[in-house]
Amino acid sequence: MSPAAYSRTKYSFWLALMLIVVIGVFTRYVLHISFIWGLPLSRQLFGVFILFAGAYAMLTNRHLRVEVLYNRFSPRVSFYARLFDLLAFIFVMGIIIWQTGMIGLSSLALQELSQGTPKIPLYTIKSFIPLISILLLLQGISSFFRKKEPGGML
Numbered sequence: 001m002s003p004a005a006y007s008r009t010k011y012s013f014w015l016a017l018m019l020i021v022v023i024g025v026f027t028r029y030v031l032h033i034s035f036i037w038g039l040p041l042s043r044q045l046f047g048v049f050i051l052f053a054g055a056y057a058m059l060t061n062r063h064l065r066v067e068v069l070y071n072r073f074s075p076r077v078s079f080y081a082r083l084f085d086l087l088a089f090i091f092v093m094g095i096i097i098w099q100t101g102m103i104g105l106s107s108l109a110l111q112e113l114s115q116g117t118p119k120i121p122l123y124t125i126k127s128f129i130p131l132i133s134i135l136l137l138l139q140g141i142s143s144f145f146r147k148k149e150p151g152g153m154l
Helices: 001-031 036-058 075-110 125-145
Strands: none
Touching: 001 036, 001 075, 075 125
């Protein structure tokens, strides 16, 4: 996905989320009408946006890193530290993908809906979590191989 297309998608999510929240607040406090679908829908949109934001932060190197330690390492030690980070990341993401995949498949099989009056489908967001986690895992692996060390190691 090109950066321009990603920006349009990102802003579309923000705009949809903002409109849902603003409409909910305006109708509740100005018109004294309450829409019961506003809060669950904004939660689901916000969840999807956060999942994509994590992958985007990793893609653009804007995620939190501990450069104070890495800058003091020699290139060889820095490589092994990054390799350890990658293996830990793969392990954690593997557990997340495995667990959320089971939850997502179960929710999809049951066609799970939210409780309450607006029956919003929960299986959509629960299916997105393992899919986006797989994309985040691939992004983490590719960012490891993309960054070149000055000492000649990957």
